[in-house]
Amino acid sequence: MKRTFTQKVIDIVKRIPSGKVMSYAQIAVLAGSERAARAVGYILHNIRDLSGIPWYRVISSKGYITTTCKEHTHITQKQLLEKEGVEVIWDEKKRMYWVDMERYNIFKL
């Protein structure tokens, strides 16, 4: 039974430690398709049952929270991250939440 890209993505996301974040692009690379960042977002957006999947630890490569989901809003995402000790900044200019990738990206520091 061959593991699909979706399955790999889910496994990788589940593996992100609490208090850390990863970008869509990084996940795409680990899942074996380095240019599929957009597909990763699409997949996360369409997962039926998000329970057990720390979807909120996935953000854009620049550190912005780009969620558009009505069920699990970007507000929810900010709160879940803060609960894990991640500092989330409101970028008034861009009107988006932002987290410092240098501090919280799983591959940094």
Next chain:
DNA sequence: AAGGTGACTAACA
């Protein structure tokens, strides 16, 4: 089975 859809990004203007 072919065409549409994004929780993306790097590259432009």
Next chain:
DNA sequence: ATGTTAGCCACCT
């Protein structure tokens, strides 16, 4: 610098 554009690609219908 800041906003826009255009490839990208796995999934869904």
